[in-house]
Amino acid sequence: MKKEIWAAGLGVALCAPAGSAIAEYRYTAAGGQTLTLSGYVREHLSMNLDSHPERKANGDRLDGQWELSMARTSALIQAYSNLGWGKATVIWRGVREYKTGYLDDLDDQPGQVGDLMDKYNDSEFREWYLDVTTGRVDWRLGRQQVVWGETDLFQALDLVHGYDFTWRSLIEPENEELRKPLIMLNATVRIPELGGDLQLLFRPGWDDDEDIGNTVDLFGGRWAAQPNKGVNILALAPLNLDHHSGDKDDPSYGFRWRSEIGPVSYTLNYLHTLNDNPVINSALAPYGGQAPAGLAELIYPEIDVMGASANVYSTPLDLVFRLEAAFTPNKPYNVGYVGSPMFNAFGGFVPAGFFGVKEKDTAKLMFGIDKPNLQTQRLLRTFQPSFLTFQLFDSWITNFDDDDQLVDVTSKLHEHSVVMSLGLNLNYRYDTVQPTLLFAWDATNGGGAFLPSVNFIYGNHWRLRVGASIFVTDTGQQNCSTEPVTAKGAECTHLFGTFANNDQLDVRLTYQF
Amino acid sequence: MNHIQGALRRTVTALVRAAALLAAGGACAGELAVGTEINAANWEQMKTQTFEGKTIESMVPDKILLAVREHGLKIWLRQSEPMTYASHIMEATAKYAPDVRYDPATRRVENYVAGIPFPDAAAIQAAPPEQAGDMIMYNVFYAGVANGDYSNCYGDVAMAVIDSKRGIQRMQGGYAIVYRTKGRTTGGPTQVGDDPNLRKIQIISFHTPYDIAGIGVYRKVYDDGRLDDIYAYVKSVRRVRRLSGGTWMDTLSTSDILNDDTYAFEAHPTWYPRITLKEKRWVLWPVHSPPVEKHDLADVLNYKDPPHWTFINKWWEPREVYVVEITTPKGHPYGKKISYVDTQLPAVFWTEAYTPGDEFWRIIYATLAPAPPGPQDGGAPPMYQLYNFGAWDFRTQHGNYMDCGRYDWNLPVKFEDMSTRLLVEASEGKRQGQHTEFGKGP
Numbered sequence: 001m002k003k004e005i006w007a008a009g010l011g012v013a014l015c016a017p018a019g020s021a022i023a024e025y026r027y028t029a030a031g032g033q034t035l036t037l038s039g040y041v042r043e044h045l046s047m048n049l050d051s052h053p054e055r056k057a058n059g060d061r062l063d064g065q066w067e068l069s070m071a072r073t074s075a076l077i078q079a080y081s082n083l084g085w086g087k088a089t090v091i092w093r094g095v096r097e098y099k100t101g102y103l104d105d106l107d108d109q110p111g112q113v114g115d116l117m118d119k120y121n122d123s124e125f126r127e128w129y130l131d132v133t134t135g136r137v138d139w140r141l142g143r144q145q146v147v148w149g150e151t152d153l154f155q156a157l158d159l160v161h162g163y164d165f166t167w168r169s170l171i172e173p174e175n176e177e178l179r180k181p182l183i184m185l186n187a188t189v190r191i192p193e194l195g196g197d198l199q200l201l202f203r204p205g206w207d208d209d210e211d212i213g214n215t216v217d218l219f220g221g222r223w224a225a226q227p228n229k230g231v232n233i234l235a236l237a238p239l240n241l242d243h244h245s246g247d248k249d250d251p252s253y254g255f256r257w258r259s260e261i262g263p264v265s266y267t268l269n270y271l272h273t274l275n276d277n278p279v280i281n282s283a284l285a286p287y288g289g290q291a292p293a294g295l296a297e298l299i300y301p302e303i304d305v306m307g308a309s310a311n312v313y314s315t316p317l318d319l320v321f322r323l324e325a326a327f328t329p330n331k332p333y334n335v336g337y338v339g340s341p342m343f344n345a346f347g348g349f350v351p352a353g354f355f356g357v358k359e360k361d362t363a364k365l366m367f368g369i370d371k372p373n374l375q376t377q378r379l380l381r382t383f384q385p386s387f388l389t390f391q392l393f394d395s396w397i398t399n400f401d402d403d404d405q406l407v408d409v410t411s412k413l414h415e416h417s418v419v420m421s422l423g424l425n426l427n428y429r430y431d432t433v434q435p436t437l438l439f440a441w442d443a444t445n446g447g448g449a450f451l452p453s454v455n456f457i458y459g460n461h462w463r464l465r466v467g468a469s470i471f472v473t474d475t476g477q478q479n480c481s482t483e484p485v486t487a488k489g490a491e492c493t494h495l496f497g498t499f500a501n502n503d504q505l506d507v508r509l510t511y512q513f
Numbered sequence: 514m515n516h517i518q519g520a521l522r523r524t525v526t527a528l529v530r531a532a533a534l535l536a537a538g539g540a541c542a543g544e545l546a547v548g549t550e551i552n553a554a555n556w557e558q559m560k561t562q563t564f565e566g567k568t569i570e571s572m573v574p575d576k577i578l579l580a581v582r583e584h585g586l587k588i589w590l591r592q593s594e595p596m597t598y599a600s601h602i603m604e605a606t607a608k609y610a611p612d613v614r615y616d617p618a619t620r621r622v623e624n625y626v627a628g629i630p631f632p633d634a635a636a637i638q639a640a641p642p643e644q645a646g647d648m649i650m651y652n653v654f655y656a657g658v659a660n661g662d663y664s665n666c667y668g669d670v671a672m673a674v675i676d677s678k679r680g681i682q683r684m685q686g687g688y689a690i691v692y693r694t695k696g697r698t699t700g701g702p703t704q705v706g707d708d709p710n711l712r713k714i715q716i717i718s719f720h721t722p723y724d725i726a727g728i729g730v731y732r733k734v735y736d737d738g739r740l741d742d743i744y745a746y747v748k749s750v751r752r753v754r755r756l757s758g759g760t761w762m763d764t765l766s767t768s769d770i771l772n773d774d775t776y777a778f779e780a781h782p783t784w785y786p787r788i789t790l791k792e793k794r795w796v797l798w799p800v801h802s803p804p805v806e807k808h809d810l811a812d813v814l815n816y817k818d819p820p821h822w823t824f825i826n827k828w829w830e831p832r833e834v835y836v837v838e839i840t841t842p843k844g845h846p847y848g849k850k851i852s853y854v855d856t857q858l859p860a861v862f863w864t865e866a867y868t869p870g871d872e873f874w875r876i877i878y879a880t881l882a883p884a885p886p887g888p889q890d891g892g893a894p895p896m897y898q899l900y901n902f903g904a905w906d907f908r909t910q911h912g913n914y915m916d917c918g919r920y921d922w923n924l925p926v927k928f929e930d931m932s933t934r935l936l937v938e939a940s941e942g943k944r945q946g947q948h949t950e951f952g953k954g955p
Contacts (some may be wrong), residue, residue, distance in 0.1 A: 174749035384764035512723040
């Protein structure tokens with residue numbers, strides 16, 4: 001039976017293949033080798049709930065409230081083959097977005113270059129790797145994803161890969177879809193004599209520019225930080241991944257030791273890699289003795305990260321504790337926040353952060369508590385116990401000095417930046433209705449996000465998720481968001497402030513096979 | 514005339530019936546033949562007949578009868594034969610069982626090494642009912658027939674989610690591996706791993722459909738009463754996550770069973786305040802089904818007809834069982850459980866679950882098939898495969914069927930291979946198991 005569902009007004013058809021109840025395709029060769037195909041076709045719509053205050057060329061507000069900010073059709077195919085002597089995996093994802101009226105408005109803004117849709121449309125063999133075991137070593141060779149640490153939502157030890165926050169910023173539940181795979185040699189050596197295993201990672205430096213570090217929307221798209229909707233910052237400060245202090249062709253490498261002591265599972269980690277977020281290398285104060293080609297450029301300097309993570313279950317408390325600590329000596333930060341002495345010295349004509357780079361020792365600390373079996377069956381009439389998770393995440397500059405005038409977005413970076421999060425997963429009707437509530441709060445600067453969603457499971461193939469992203473940006477003494485015309489608020493905009501006026505309602509329909 | 518005609522007719526009818534019974538049941542009138550089908554339509558005729566000298570109705574407890582009469586469950590008779598265990602298990606039992614001690618004060622077992630801890634049926638019978646109940650369930654706990662030193666049940670219909678009115682709602686492909694770390698008898702030391710109280714490692718993981726591929730649970734199970742150490746792989750964030758050990762009395766995700774219902778009994782006996790032997794009796798139950806080979810789901814489950822959850826098995830035989838009442842602790846969803854455990858080998862056939870108000874709620878059942886013996890097994894099965902395994906929730910009219918599409922057992926797998934890495938591999942579509950050929954699903 002062939003089913004067609006027409007996404008309203010988009011002319012996009014999702015075609016379900018002839019209905020096999022078993023949700024994958026498997027083939028076996030005469031020699032016993034197998035090929036398994038699985039994946040999905042997905043339509044994902046997102047609607048602006050706010051009016052955007054940025055101005056168009058004619059002076060009108062950009063607005064865009066109730067307009068679609070995203071109409072994204074994607075397909076993913078995962079092919080897995082057991083060859084007998086090894087296993088091969090290839091994951092392809094293709095994305096085609098419909099240019100909504102709102103995206104068209106963003107693309108029409110002055111300063112935009114090329115077609116904005118080129119930033120979203122994509123066809124990519126995201127992962128391709130071979131697994132081979134020799135003796136006590138498991139090898140994985142090729143483009144892949146490696147995840148370290150115990151932290152949700154943020155990155156402490158989990159710096160092997162960057163994330164692509166341009167098409168969906170922070171809030172996609174499957175972060176494997178946002179993580180940017182890298183070409184690596186990944187060897188896990190089993191050492192039963194010491195009761196653990198040692199993972200060795202080596203990235204030879206064969207990746208493309210866009211595969212490195214976190215990619216944030218600097219091109220004025222739907223997830224550009226307010227007030228930059230429609231503003232292409234990359235025209236002013238392009239990416240440079242050939243800077244000699246941050247060269248993507250330089251190898252990255254690291255190791256992770258994983259073992260257990262009594263009831264505690266732990267890891268010890270070291271990684272040499274490129275910085276997770278880009279910093280501005282300004283002509284005013286070039287970093288590492290290498291000036292940008294123009295006024296400024298964005299670079300990802302190389303860093304070393306060392307740390308540990310642990311988890312333990314406490315029987316008397318019936319709680320799981322998660323811990324993570326990652327230390328980066330000399331992590332690069334831009335200096336000169338709005339209102340700082342060096343910013344004021346230039347009369348406000350030079351943007352925040354364009355005053356050079358300062359290296360500071362940084363610790364990222366995470367403390368989390370999970371209650372995986374919260375008994376909500378009677379109180380909330382859930383089908384089974386619910387999952388409650390709490391997390392404190394602190395970015396601590398251990399040799400902090402006010403005189404450095406470090407920048408966070410455009411405003412002052414504090415010695416500690418603490419974000420708390422609380423998540424609750426519920427389940428109804430035999431796990432086929434799954435509401436999730438996620439709340440994050442910036443304890444240092446104020447502001448936060450509330451992300452409710454419900455996932456509906458229909459049989460083996462159809463999945464529907466409806467969610468909202470509500471950002472709280474106008475509370476707290478330190479949190480506001482930059483007013484586009486007057487630039488008022490630039491002195492107090494932190495992470496959640498960049499999401500001001502960008503509340504979204506999204507609907508995602510998936511046919512999986 | 515009418516009287517004479519009526520009497521004649523009755524006589525002829527009785528003669529025809531008797532002849533039919535003779536033809537079906539051999540020389541002894543009322544004794545049913547091997548292969549006889551007992552179903553809802555013929556129950557009234559069959560119930561007073563005998564098989565191997567016992568009446569049918571004496572061997573079909575009321576909750577199984579409910580399934581026969583109302584859900585289309587059919588019983589096909591097979592001649593009984595003893596349940597046996599491979600020679601290495603029986604030798605370990607003979608060697609180590611004499612030293613095993615049950616301490617009534619702590620309800621704990623001391624000096625267990627390998628084999629069946631309490632093989633002496635007479636000692637169980639002689640013990641006070643509450644101690645006998647513990648000893649029976651310790652036999653299941655340490656030496657239950659459903660797992661060898663290594664067993665893996667896997668397939669495309671690892672779990673079918675069934676609505677008794679609408680049919681199969683969802684299917685999940687996956688595997689369930691049990692790796693015995695304590696009490697090994699297939700070669701090498703009887704115990705592996707660092708922790709002297711680690712009894713087994715259990716991994717249940719799904720590889721289809723796409724959104725749950727790789728979602729699985731890795732469980733370290735201990736024999737000192739400690740709660741399990743549990744890890745889960747969360748595929749969408751590609752991270753192994755620690756879970757609570759306190760989930761043993763919670764619902765197994767998406768299913769109609771609790772975690773302690775797995776294999777019809779899966780918990781440490783001391784987690785329950787009291788386990789009491791109520792009686793010994795005879796039941797009909799399949800324990801010598803043929804080995805699990807490639808099969809279509811329709812061969813083992815009548816999913817086409819309501820209530821869509823009735824299993825198909827043609828090899829029922831009389832078995833003597835212990836009827837054990839398990840009193841649940843505070844907070845447990847059930848008020849009590851009643852398990853039917855074979856008296857020859859530690860096999861739980863089915864468990865009846867009751868609400869705290871003592872209302873009948875669910876049946877979790879497991880029919881058995883002897884695993885074909887290998888060269889070292891002395892001609893007897895080293896374990897028993899689950900031929901049919903599922904749950905019927907009579908209150909919600911919802912159920913599950915767990916199909917072992919294929920089986921591997923007692924492979925030479927090393928302890929260090931049993932790591933959370935297996936969960937990660939499942940997320941990439943890798944199913945553990947030697948067989949690649951499967952029968953058809955619905």
